[in-house]
Amino acid sequence: MNLREGAGSMANDAAGSWIGFDLGGTKMHAVLFDGQYQVLARRRKKTRGHEGADAGVERICGIIEKLCDEAKLPLKSVAGIGIGIPGPIDMEAGRILGAPNLGWSDVPLKAILEKRFGCPVAVCNDVDAGLFGEYTAGAAAGSRTALGVFPGTGIGGGMVYEGRIYRGKHASCLEIGHTVVDPNGPPCGCGRRGCLEAVASRLAISAEIAKAAYRGQAKHLIRVAGTDLANIRSGTLAEAIAAGDEIVEEIVRIGARRLGIVLAGYVNVLLPDCIILGGGLVEALPGIYLDEIQNELKNRVMPAYTEQFEVKVAELGDNAGVIGAAAWARHQLSSTGPTTLPA
Ligand SMILES: [Zn+2]
Numbered sequence: 001m002n003l004r005e006g007a008g009s010m011a012n013d014a015a016g017s018w019i020g021f022d023l024g025g026t027k028m029h030a031v032l033f034d035g036q037y038q039v040l041a042r043r044r045k046k047t048r049g050h051e052g053a054d055a056g057v058e059r060i061c062g063i064i065e066k067l068c069d070e071a072k073l074p075l076k077s078v079a080g081i082g083i084g085i086p087g088p089i090d091m092e093a094g095r096i097l098g099a100p101n102l103g104w105s106d107v108p109l110k111a112i113l114e115k116r117f118g119c120p121v122a123v124c125n126d127v128d129a130g131l132f133g134e135y136t137a138g139a140a141a142g143s144r145t146a147l148g149v150f151p152g153t154g155i156g157g158g159m160v161y162e163g164r165i166y167r168g169k170h171a172s173c174l175e176i177g178h179t180v181v182d183p184n185g186p187p188c189g190c191g192r193r194g195c196l197e198a199v200a201s202r203l204a205i206s207a208e209i210a211k212a213a214y215r216g217q218a219k220h221l222i223r224v225a226g227t228d229l230a231n232i233r234s235g236t237l238a239e240a241i242a243a244g245d246e247i248v249e250e251i252v253r254i255g256a257r258r259l260g261i262v263l264a265g266y267v268n269v270l271l272p273d274c275i276i277l278g279g280g281l282v283e284a285l286p287g288i289y290l291d292e293i294q295n296e297l298k299n300r301v302m303p304a305y306t307e308q309f310e311v312k313v314a315e316l317g318d319n320a321g322v323i324g325a326a327a328w329a330r331h332q333l334s335s336t337g338p339t340t341l342p343a
Helices: 053-071 109-117 126-137 196-200 202-214 219-225 234-242 246-270 280-284 286-300 319-336
Strands: 017-023 027-033 039-046 078-085 121-125 145-151 155-161 274-277 310-313
Touching: 017 053, 017 126, 017 319, 027 053, 027 319, 039 053, 053 078, 053 109, 078 109, 078 126, 078 319, 109 121, 121 126, 121 319, 126 145, 126 155, 126 319, 145 246, 145 280, 155 196, 196 202, 196 246, 202 219, 202 234, 202 246, 202 280, 219 234, 234 246, 234 280, 246 286, 274 286, 280 286, 286 310
Parallel strands: 017 078, 078 121, 145 274, 274 310
Antiparallel strands: 017 027, 027 039, 145 155
16 A cells, blocks of 8 residues: 555644544554554454443543554654544534444543543544545545545545545534435434435345345345345445346445435535545445446536546545544644643
């Protein structure tokens, strides 16, 4: 992996090491980087969100301490910690507003970690972190406006505009997955109804495919996964399609097209020069997603816009979240000065 620096904003950073932390719904992934994004230490651990926020924060702290132990680096020499959270957050205060995948709400994570470790902490949304990673060292490098959409278990979205994560006054935003596509559609995890995520996420697609398998229309899939949704992973869908399950491919393509139709609306509003596709479904089936989405965009965006953007597949895999979280912490420190720390 060739890790390049993002455009300009980090040029005058002091050297030092940075921690990028990706707090996922099921696993934690954290990396201690040097100033050139070379990996000094890496840890992965299960999240166990159901054990509650206090226990979860302790697990986060334990990983950070182990990273420094492993690299034989004192914690006080860490220049900053960036952490991506699966859910909406108050980016200013570094507070988790609600993370349904973890079952946590209202956790002042920035304040807790700064007090514990004595170094500045930047908290962002995990999808924003992943896109900022691609902007810093991957497929979105050099773009002015990068729009990212990440279909997997849910459908995440994010945008980097002129080197910064685009956000509301306080909260993270770009919840593309919760664009309404069918006012009377199925209930969504957000509590509303008919969102894109409720019809085109891996869970939604897998539910359709499980029905087809039950009807005997997907013989390869039923052999490897049965009709249990928990066993129908993105990789399973790719295997079944490769083995010739046409109905699986058709259902996946319908989901990809619905995503493309929604994205066309966002392109008309935001005109990103770079659209990044990532997430579990795209990683497993990049050809289908690129094909269907590019086709919908070509046919649906304003004619004057059709040549003004590129659609690319994310390059960094699960390194995107940790690189992006660390890079965002660096960006915050270099553009606003060091965060005030408790005495
Ligand atoms: Zn929703």
